[in-house]
Amino acid sequence: MKKQYLALVEQLEAHGYRLTPQREIVLSILSETDKHVSAETLLLRVRQVYSRANKSVVYRNLDLLAQLGLISCVDLGQGRVEYEVHRHPHHHHLVCRHCKQVIEVSANAFAALQRELLERHGFAADMDHLAIFGLCRKCQSQQAAHSGHHPHAL
Amino acid sequence: MKKQYLALVEQLEAHGYRLTPQREIVLSILSETDKHVSAETLLLRVRQVYSRANKSVVYRNLDLLAQLGLISCVDLGQGRVEYEVHRHPHHHHLVCRHCKQVIEVSANAFAALQRELLERHGFAADMDHLAIFGLCRKCQSQQAAHSGHHPHAL
DNA sequence: GTTGCAAATGCAACTCGTTGCAATTGTAGC
DNA sequence: GCTACAATTGCAACGAGTTGCATTTGCAAC
Known part of the structure; x- marks a missing residue:
């Protein structure tokens, strides 16, 4: 290195x-x-x-x-x-807001969005190392199971 | 309201x-x-x-x-x-890291990305109220003008 | 090797937000 | 209206990161 x-x-x-x-x-x-x-x-x-x-x-x-x-x-x-x-190619992070797992994804998936923002809004998005929050596959099914929750049950 | x-x-x-x-x-x-x-x-x-x-x-x-x-x-x-x-439809923010201007964009532009993350990684991205940093149209041309900069010139 | 001066450092005080815990309060059941 | 108990509050201390400013230092010119 x-x-x-x-x-x-x-x-x-x-x-x-x-x-x-x-x-x-x-x-x-x-x-x-x-x-x-x-x-x-x-x-x-x-x-x-x-x-x-x-x-x-x-x-x-x-x-x-x-x-x-x-x-x-x-x-x-x-x-x-x-x-x-910086690493090449750039990558982004999908963070599960339930189990805190972090999935790395290549920047490819984001290229189309970047292009669209540039075309439609003239905005040159950095598009490096974004953190996107959400639910991973496993936690999605868990969440579906018990949807009616109570205080402090989170 | x-x-x-x-x-x-x-x-x-x-x-x-x-x-x-x-x-x-x-x-x-x-x-x-x-x-x-x-x-x-x-x-x-x-x-x-x-x-x-x-x-x-x-x-x-x-x-x-x-x-x-x-x-x-x-x-x-x-x-x-x-x-x-929360407002509907959801929107996101493009923040110019030079002039600090904030451009609001509708969530539509992000729908394709959201779909891809779900298909490819099984990840249900929240995709609400993201802040994406970058350069707005105006600041891009300014930046192009004087690219060799000095300390404290930022 | 000295000198000049902006870049970099060290420090202490500050901001925004979080947390642990004891005290208080809203509300469901009587 | 009481009572019980969890939800909520108030407070003070904490943690990450920033800032202002006086001091020091890297480096370029001599």
Whole structure:
């Protein structure tokens, strides 16, 4: 994954941003991780290398990377945001609001929608790393079974 | 809009929830408002009627209404969530991440995607009140104009 | 290697929203 | 109208993320 790390550094420098120690660590950890990380987890890992690492610095670096389109953020409904270096092809997340399962789907399914939004509204949708909530197959049948529910029964 | 208020009350009672003064006020304000309200705004309006209204109570009532599918929440990227009684037909939001403009689109455009997710993944997507980020027509051309940007130039 | 200065950091205080828990209240059954 | 008990409330503390501002640092020019 060294390649990915170098690509990130290159992008940053191309835009005139500095390469500070803390930033370097954040970049290297992100590029070594092939799934989503929460900011908190990331901070803990950064601190294993640089123990005085600071919360706001990590957040600011994540914001910067996201603004440059180098990483994506997604809120899978667990009360915290997860970050990940862009993968190709892009993917999205179907989150079951009952069993919390997350299904990854490729971006292909969303291409038609993207095209339509562009044609009809002139809107260039980001269409990366969407989280769509709903019910998975299993939980749909469960829900059908007992539809008349009571307070606190959820 | 009296009709809408009564429908909300009916739904709550049908599920065995109580009709408390604070709840009543939240319901009536929500049903009188035909656009999104933030929790903070809602709390202020509730307090105009019942000055000792409490933050967590308002949040809890909003959560409850959302869980019953009576209202929808959407995060338009301003660091706070907006709430609204369900309208028919459903609509979604295209949020320009540059000029912050919000374009409302009908849910029709999303029906095909919803169908595909169901067929291919057995996933019943909620598909209500999505916020999709991207660039509006105007900001796309602006962005094209000066693509080599510098720190703090965003 | 110094210097200048914007970029980056550290910190503390803040915002929005959530949660645990004890106190209160709505309502169904008597 | 009581009573019982779960639903609801009030409060204070918490958690994730943001922000303002003074300080420090990377780096480019000399």
